[in-house]
Amino acid sequence: MNTLTILVVDDxxxxxxxxxxxxxxxxxxxxxxxxxxxAEKIIETTPIDVILTDLMMPxxxxxxxxxxxxxxxxxxxxxxxxxxxxxxxxxxxxxxKGAADYLEKPLNFTELFxxxxxxxxxxxxxxxxxxxxxxxxxxxxxxGETIQNLxxxxxxxQEKLDAVEAILSNxxxxxxxxxxxxxxxxxx
Amino acid sequence: xxxxxxDELKTISQYIHDISGIYLDxxxxxxxxxxxxxxxEELGCASxxxxxxxxxxxxxxxxxxxxxxxxxxxETLFFRDNSPFELLKHxxxxxxIDLRSPASPRMKTHIKIWSSASSTGQELYSxxxxxxELLDGQLDRFNFKLLGTDISDSAVKQASYGKYNKFEIERGxxxxxxxxxxxxxxxxWKIKDEIRSMVNFRKLNLMLPFTxxxxxxxxxxxxVAIYFxxxxxxxxxxxxxxxxxxxxxxxxxxxxxxxxxxxLFVPKRHLRAIFYQKKN
Numbered sequence: 137m138n139t140l141t142i143l144v145v146d147d148x149x150x151x152x153x154x155x156x157x158x159x160x161x162x163x164x165x166x167x168x169x170x171x172x173x174x175a176e177k178i179i180e181t182t183p184i185d186v187i188l189t190d191l192m193m194p195x196x197x198x199x200x201x202x203x204x205x206x207x208x209x210x211x212x213x214x215x216x217x218x219x220x221x222x223x224x225x226x227x228x229x230x231x232x233k234g235a236a237d238y239l240e241k242p243l244n245f246t247e248l249f250x251x252x253x254x255x256x257x258x259x260x261x262x263x264x265x266x267x268x269x270x271x272x273x274x275x276x277x278x279x280g281e282t283i284q285n286l287x288x289x290x291x292x293x294q295e296k297l298d299a300v301e302a303i304l305s306n307x308x309x310x311x312x313x314x315x316x317x318x319x320x321x322x323x324x
Numbered sequence: 325x326x327x328x329x330x331d332e333l334k335t336i337s338q339y340i341h342d343i344s345g346i347y348l349d350x351x352x353x354x355x356x357x358x359x360x361x362x363x364x365e366e367l368g369c370a371s372x373x374x375x376x377x378x379x380x381x382x383x384x385x386x387x388x389x390x391x392x393x394x395x396x397x398x399e400t401l402f403f404r405d406n407s408p409f410e411l412l413k414h415x416x417x418x419x420x421i422d423l424r425s426p427a428s429p430r431m432k433t434h435i436k437i438w439s440s441a442s443s444t445g446q447e448l449y450s451x452x453x454x455x456x457e458l459l460d461g462q463l464d465r466f467n468f469k470l471l472g473t474d475i476s477d478s479a480v481k482q483a484s485y486g487k488y489n490k491f492e493i494e495r496g497x498x499x500x501x502x503x504x505x506x507x508x509x510x511x512x513w514k515i516k517d518e519i520r521s522m523v524n525f526r527k528l529n530l531m532l533p534f535t536x537x538x539x540x541x542x543x544x545x546x547x548v549a550i551y552f553x554x555x556x557x558x559x560x561x562x563x564x565x566x567x568x569x570x571x572x573x574x575x576x577x578x579x580x581x582x583x584x585x586x587x588l589f590v591p592k593r594h595l596r597a598i599f600y601q602k603k604n
Contacts, residue, residue: 211490234511262491269495276405280578284591284598290583291591 172197345531441548442472445483473528561586
């Protein structure tokens with residue numbers, strides 16, 4: 137499994153420590169924030185793959201706001217909300233706003249790891265698609281340049297050919313000067 | 325997975341060619357198996373022969389439509405290969421506006437643009453966004469007709485709807501352009517009505533006659549002829565020449581060439597891009 141950079145946002149220090157331990161053990165890089173404000177600062181400055189955030193937190197910035205800040209910063213950040221059973225409706229609202237998923241408290245780690253595995257699989261697919269596109273772009277633009285040059289050269293040659301044809305078939309001009317003009321066009 | 329026999333490969337590729345113009349040579353058996361196999365299985369066909377027979381017998385043409393959707397390549401992105409859009413903005417549109425501006429300031433300037441293999445709409449919307457950015461605030465002096473056509477029903481449907489998921493959106497579209505012209509719609513982005521209302525999409529098979537389309541000032545025909553035989557390409561570009569105004573512009577894919585295909589067009593270079601105009 138590819139390792140992910142995960143930001144854990146929760147006002148409960150016990151949950152933060154627990155998640156940090158379990159996720160670090162799975163080889164992920166873990167960042168911690170005790171509230172929405174701290175989370176916002178980290179999101180602004182650090183590249184993150186996944187955010188695990190509590191839905192209800194003290195202060196103006198709750199889980200939904202963290203989601204919005206993250207998506208505004210980078211659509212590719214996946215956000216999983218941690219919610220009490222009673223706020224499942226809010227969590228569903230959050231899914232509509234682009235949350236990847238929600239997990240109910242108490243946390244089931246098997247479930248969490250499955251979700252992370254899925255996200256990680258998708259990220260590596262995305263990266264290889266991006267690599268392929270990059271390779272295609274380079275190939276396409278190099279080939280495009282070559283073809284465009286050939287196309288212009290072919291066009292110019294065709295133009296010369298047409299002019300030579302026109303001059304050679306012009307009966308009103310004397311044969312010798314027709315040939316001279318034609319040669320001039322060719323060597324121009 | 326359902327396997328295709330050499331004999332079936334011939335029949336099916338001939339059939340695909342007949343209904344879509346797409347030419348699949350004998351090396352494409354894998355493509356046919358992966359893309360058409362699931363449809364065969366779903367329709368209860370035990371072989372590709374059976375699928376072919378069933379599709380031909382289907383008077384509703386539903387199976388034919390599904391096969392076209394499955395086999396046509398919809399690889400596209402917003403502002404794919406930026407140079408044609410730069411060309412449009414800095415060279416073609418200013419030139420055309422000069423040419424087409426009517427003597428009376430009260431009359432509108434008419435310009436018709438055709439994205440002839442519009443896929444899921446990204447190319448035509450990129451054209452519309454380019455126009456809006458170039459002529460911001462003076463659009464009421466113009467009458468732009470932007471048409472997108474594609475052979476795939478489902479591509480036309482998605483294009484008309486103008487909604488794209490985050491993977492489609494993130495490819496090629498700068499963040500600023502995204503926020504200016506799209507609205508977040510759940511996990512997807514929807515093109516704003518002001519852009520959507522500039523364009524029209526409909527189904528068209530480029531192999532069939534272009535009836536009722538009229539003449540265009542600009543035609544985009546990028547990365548579609550590559551799927552056709554040389555003979556079909558010649559036919560296509562001759563028809564496009566007939567659908568293009570005498571002083572109109574044709575833009576083809578960056579790795580495509582018209583040399584030996586259509587002598588009616590001359591290539592012209594502007595900075596790093598090439599466009600074609602009719603020989604006078």
